[in-house]
Amino acid sequence: MAFSEDLLEHGRHVWEAQFEHPFVVELAEGTLDDDAFEYWVKQDYRYLLDYARLFAIAGSKARDEETMTHLLGVAHQVLDHELDLHREFAADYGISTDELERVEKAPTCVAYTSFLVRTAYEGSIAEIAAALYPCMQGYLDVAERMTELADGEHEFTPFIETYTGDEFREATAWCRTFVDRCGERYPGEHDAMREAFLTSAKLEYRFWEMAYTQEGWGL
Template sequence: MAFSDQLLAEGHDLWEAQKTHPFVVELAEGTLNPAAFRHWVEQDYRYLLDYARVFAIGGCKAHDEETMTHLLGIAHSILADELELHREFADEYGISRSELEAVTKAPTCVAYTNFLLRTAYEGSLAELAAAIYPCGQGYLDIAAHMAIIADGEHRYTPFIEKYTSDEFRDSVAWMRTFVDRCGETFPGERDAMKEAFETSTRLETAFWGMAYERETWDEMR
């Protein structure tokens, strides 16, 4: 069994739980409260800026040209393409780019981005590969599930189309291969990779809840 498959198998229950989260189900049906989606747009925009940084750090850590090129290329794609989709969503709510960039991260977004950045700076390249994998594979799997349960086109259809596109599938396929290669090349890193993968998966699940409940720092008082 490929190491990426092993990670997915061991995290099966948490992985499947994301597919039944109210945010995911209601988005697929087109019934999600626009306020919840707006919160996701704002928070995911801030998340993706750091996610791109993590890929860029990985590119700097890579020892071979192919890995360096691909990691830096994904960082550029996030900044140039994926964030543009978020800006288009934001336009529907009258939110400017400067306003998006000034959004305060919710506690869950802080926890997730801080974990990814700490792993990128302090961890090995193998840990980084495992930490970034749940976001890519998770959005592909969840969007594919959404495409199945969606009933016709609605305001959230562009979300589903983005994360089931051939371009996104290709990016995730490379991430999967990257995880497998790291697991084979650095067998001593596998336990650390499993821990990083599990933490990111838990934070991915929490991110849906953060958006659905419109989590803010006021709740922490």
């Protein structure tokens, strides 16, 4: 079994919980409250800035040129392309780029990005690969689940199409290969990789919950 499949087996319960989460189901059906989606756009924008940092730091730790080039390229793509998509989503709701940049991270967003950045700085390249995998494979799998649930086009269709499109599928396939390669090269780090993977996967689930409840600090 490829190590990426091993990780997915360990995270199967988290995947099932994501598939059933009301944010996911209602977005797929087109019935999600606009305020919840707007909240997700704002928080995910802040998340992606640190996600790009994760790839950039991972690139600096890579030992071969191909991996370094790809990881640094993904960091640039997130900053140059995926954030643009969020700005477009935000513009549809009358949210300016300046407003996006001033958004305060919610507790879950702080927890997730702090975990990723700490893993990037303190973890091995294998742990980093496992930590970033749930965001790639998880979003593809959740978006495919949304495709199954969707009944015709609606305002959230562009979200589903973005994360089931060829470009994101190719990015996810590379990430899966990266995880498998790390699993083969560093068998002594399998437990650490599983821990990093499951932590990220659980935080992915909590991110949906954070957006659905529009989590705040209570202060």
